[in-house]
Amino acid sequence: SQQGEEDPQALSIQEGENATMNCSYKTSINNLQWYRQNSGRGLVHLILIRSNEREKHSGRLRVTLDTSKKSSSLLITASRAADTASYFCATSNSGGYQKVTFGTGTKLQVIP
């Protein structure tokens, strides 16, 4: 069963603008990750935020986590054409063996 649901499903912005994607999940989690997938390729890990953290930064990425609302957001600042990709959130609970459940993804297009 899918745990994470991303919103919006698709997003189109101009280069230089900020992009915000949201993820909502259903059950309590241990941590939440964001991954990027370029067209037709494998996923690449971007950032992990643990359940006791509220915000995390990595370069132009900013992730927030609100466990009371069971939601997370990924902000990409000053977007570039190379950021065009699909973005997935992935949740893990303490159910063992680092099992990760992926959402359905947000497709981001950055127009040069």
Next chain:
Amino acid sequence: DVKVTQSSRYLVKRTGEKVFLECVQDMDHENMFWYRQDPGLGLRLIYFSYDVKMKEKGDIPEGYSVSREKKERFSLILESASTNQTSMYLCASSAGGPNYYEQYFGPGTRLTVT
């Protein structure tokens, strides 16, 4: 540089054929995973393995089996391929232990069953 490789990028098979998809990682990771990815459904976990010869069913194991005889290699087997198994198959690995969740993915195998 970490690497997960998959045996084929594209594969075309006929209905009823036995299909082997192979995945190899060079990071000495304990955990390995097989997912399938379909439009609108995201990634769904088929099977995962946390040690050699160990396997656990994921969310959609029906019609699939797996084999892990060596730590670096995890194979996905479609016993009798069907058209509804046409999909993108992604392999991933991650380190063991309670603090490692980051998964490293291979490039994917796009399987078409005709």
